[in-house]
Structure formats: C-alpha cells, structure tokens
Amino acid sequence: MKITELEILKVPPSWVWLKLHTDEGVYGLGEPYLEEFPDSVIAEVRRLEPVLIGQDPRRVEALWDAMYRVSGYRGGAVTMSAISGIDIALWDVAGKLAGLPIYRMLGGPVRDRIKMYHSTGGALAHQVEPGLPYRAGLAGDHRRGQHARSDPADYAAAARDLVQNWGFRALKAHLGAGEELRGIDRVDGIVERFAAVREGAGPGVDVAIDIHNPHPTVGAQLIRELALLRPLFIEEPMPVERVDVLEQMIRQSGTTAPIAAGERWMGKWIFFDALSRGLLAVVQPDICHAGGITECRKIAAIAEAAYAQVALHCPLSPISIAASIQLDAAIPNFLVQEHNEVNTRRVDGRTLIGDGYLKDPFVLGEDGCVAVPSGPGLGIEIDEAGLDRIMQQEWSVKRG
Numbered sequence: 001m002k003i004t005e006l007e008i009l010k011v012p013p014s015w016v017w018l019k020l021h022t023d024e025g026v027y028g029l030g031e032p033y034l035e036e037f038p039d040s041v042i043a044e045v046r047r048l049e050p051v052l053i054g055q056d057p058r059r060v061e062a063l064w065d066a067m068y069r070v071s072g073y074r075g076g077a078v079t080m081s082a083i084s085g086i087d088i089a090l091w092d093v094a095g096k097l098a099g100l101p102i103y104r105m106l107g108g109p110v111r112d113r114i115k116m117y118h119s120t121g122g123a124l125a126h127q128v129e130p131g132l133p134y135r136a137g138l139a140g141d142h143r144r145g146q147h148a149r150s151d152p153a154d155y156a157a158a159a160r161d162l163v164q165n166w167g168f169r170a171l172k173a174h175l176g177a178g179e180e181l182r183g184i185d186r187v188d189g190i191v192e193r194f195a196a197v198r199e200g201a202g203p204g205v206d207v208a209i210d211i212h213n214p215h216p217t218v219g220a221q222l223i224r225e226l227a228l229l230r231p232l233f234i235e236e237p238m239p240v241e242r243v244d245v246l247e248q249m250i251r252q253s254g255t256t257a258p259i260a261a262g263e264r265w266m267g268k269w270i271f272f273d274a275l276s277r278g279l280l281a282v283v284q285p286d287i288c289h290a291g292g293i294t295e296c297r298k299i300a301a302i303a304e305a306a307y308a309q310v311a312l313h314c315p316l317s318p319i320s321i322a323a324s325i326q327l328d329a330a331i332p333n334f335l336v337q338e339h340n341e342v343n344t345r346r347v348d349g350r351t352l353i354g355d356g357y358l359k360d361p362f363v364l365g366e367d368g369c370v371a372v373p374s375g376p377g378l379g380i381e382i383d384e385a386g387l388d389r390i391m392q393q394e395w396s397v398k399r400g
Contacts, residue, residue: 240264262284
C-alpha cells in the first residue's frame with residue numbers, strides 16, 4: 001500500500017481538512033490548520049508531501065520522524081500543525097485498514113465515555129447553522145463585540161443555562177486581565193465573576209477558568225485568589241514563551257492551585273521541561289498543533305509520570321474533536337475534553353457536537369459525556385449531503 005495524494009479541503013466556516021489518499025482506495029482524514037495562518041500550513045503540507053508520496057501509510061511513527069527531520073529547522077507552529085494534520089490522517093488510514101478504532105490500536109479503551117466541557121464568558125450560549133461562524137448567532141451589540149461582561153449575575157445565568165438546558169457537567173470560564181500590568185485592577189472583578197460561575201453551575205459540576213496569559217505579577221495574584229474557590233484548574237496564568245516564569249509565579253502566589261497550560265506548545269520537549277519542574281497539574285496540548293495523535297500520546301505519558309492529567313485543547317472542527325476523543329479513550333490520565341462551540345447545537349432536545357458535518361454527531365448524555373465511537377480509524381463518517389450544503393457557505397481565514 002502506498003500514499004498517492006494529499007488533498008486539501010477548505011471547509012466553512014474556516015477549517016482546513018486533509019484527505020490522505022492511498023492506492024487501495026482507502027483515505028484518511030486529518031486537520032492541518034493553524035488559527036489565522038491556514039494558508040501557511042497548507043503550503044507546509046505541500047512541502048512535506050514528497051516525504052510521504054509512495055510511502056506505506058501504516059508506518060506512522062517512521063513517517064512522523066521523517067517529516068520532523070526533513071529540515072535542519074525543526075518544529076514551530078506552522079510545521080508542527082502540518083505534521084499534526086497529516087499524522088491524524090495516517091492514523092485514520094491505519095485504523096481503517098485494520099478494521100479497528102484508533103484507541104484499540106493504542107492499547108484499547110480505558111473508558112468508553114468522554115466528559116466534555118463548554119466555555120462560558122458571561123453571555124448565554126447560542127448556536128448557528130453548520131458552516132456559519134459562531135459570531136453569526138450574535139445580535140446587535142454582541143455581534144460588534146460589545147459584550148456586557150461586567151455583571152456577575154450574567155455569568156451565573158450563563159453557567160446555569162449550560163448545565164440545566166444544554167446538559168454540560170463541566171464548564172470553563174473565560175476571564176482575562178490583559179497582558180499589561182494595569183490588569184491588576186481587574187483581579188477582584190475576575191474573582192467575583194468566577195465565583196458567580198461556580199454558583200450558577202451548582203454542585204457536582206466541574207468548573208475551570210482560563211485567564212489568558214496575563215502579566216506575571218497579575219497572574220500570580222489571580223492564582224492566589226482563585227485558589228480559594230477551588231477551580232478544576234487555572235489555565236494559562238502566564239506568558240506562553242517562558243516556562244521559568246510560570247515557576248516564579250507559582251512560588252510568588254504561595255498556593256498549590258492546579259495549573260494548566262500547553263495549548264500553544266509544540267512537541268514533547270517543552271512539556272517535559274514544565275512537568276519536570278513540577279509546575280503543571282494539567283497539560284493541554286492541541287492535537288492539531290502539538291504533533292497529532294503520535295506526539296500527544298507521548299506528552300500524555302510524560303504527564304502521567306509527573307502525576308498530571310490531560311485536557312486536550314480543541315477549538316477547531318469535528319475532525320479534531322474525533323481525533324481527541326480517540327486519544328482520550330486510550331490514556332489513563334484523561335481529565336476532560338474541550339470542544340468548539342460553533343460545532344454544538346440543540347436538536348430535538350439533544351445537544352449534538354458535529355451535526356451537519358458528521359453522519360452520526362456526538363451526542364451529549366445526561367452524564368455530560370459523549371460515547372467513544374466504535375467505527376474504524378477516527379470512528380466517524382462525513383455527512384456528505386450536509387457537507388455539500390456547508391461548502392456553499394463562505395470560508396474565512398478567521399477561525400470559526
């Protein structure tokens with residue numbers, strides 16, 4: 001068996017999909033994409049294509065290594081995103097050829113249901129037709145970005161709605177102070193609004209918070225104050241460039257709050273650096289950026305050795321959701337799974353993820369989890385009729 005073609009699809013609202021074709025008619029799906037830089041990643045896929053054409057797609061590890069080492073300049077967001085999308089497609093092909101879902105090829109399932117979380121930022125959740133950007137469902141001032149996000153009561157109401165009406169049993173609040181020192185004036189307000197989210201979610205619901213890379217001094221204060229509210233984790237409390245700054249902040253905060261990071265880290269090496277310093281309770285590699293299934297499995301193993309859990313970053317299309325769920329099922333230290341709200345809809349009283357794109361979208365159960373699919377490879381089938389309709393929508397460089 002040989003790889004014959006790498007076909008790129010630009011799928012609305014903003015996704016880039018890969019069909020990796022073989023000479024036996026079996027193809028694999030992947031998602032080579034980087035937010036705001038899709039065409040750069042497409043160009044990188046084309047640069048890597050000669051490494052793959054004519055090769056056996058089942059040699060996933062060898063092909064990953066060949067792509068990574070094809071140049072003396074290694075890593076970086078564009079290259080790693082291209083490798084990630086190709087890697088996912090290779091695993092999909094390998095699973096289809098074996099007649100097995102990917103998680104069975106990774107050692108079998110540790111769990112058969114995956115807990116999902118929904119993000120909240122103080123506005124009630126909405127939905128859009130498949131192929132439209134999430135902002136299309138906003139109206140008036142909200143569409144222009146003038147969100148009324150200062151009232152804690154709004155945060156409580158939004159959290160309550162996601163739990164009671166949508167069925168989620170895990171949430172993540174988005175509350176940023178900005179990257180400058182003047183963000184210190186927002187610390188009290190952020191803590192107050194997060195407390196409101198916890199109150200609105202009610203008992204038995206996991207609630208995390210993403211504070212979006214504040215100035216280190218601000219981040220240290222936020223860690224200290226938020227720790228008292230027992231969040232599931234505090235995400236990205238520091239600038240992304242330096243692991244040592246996170247170490248300084250944790251020491252300054254004087255707490256043992258669970259810290260999560262890694263959505264913009266590429267490859268296993270920086271995760272090893274952070275985990276070997278004992279800094280993270282949760283790692284958040286993005287399966288479409290950090291190196292695909294192959295590399296994220298290794299990151300999960302390194303995290304396991306450091307007593308850290310895995311919450312894969314996943315703000316992209318249903319392809320990345322499906323890939324993430326395959327890995328989630330196979331690793332012992334899974335915590336919770338993110339998904340992109342643009343892919344989530346309420347249909348006939350059910351919360352569906354991937355409706356319009358997938359023939360059998362993921363269905364959120366009463367436990368706030370989705371079932372791990374049992375089909376081969378990624379375990380999904382594209383809804384071809386739905387995709388035909390979606391492809392009539394406008395594609396944008398700006399992420400969904």
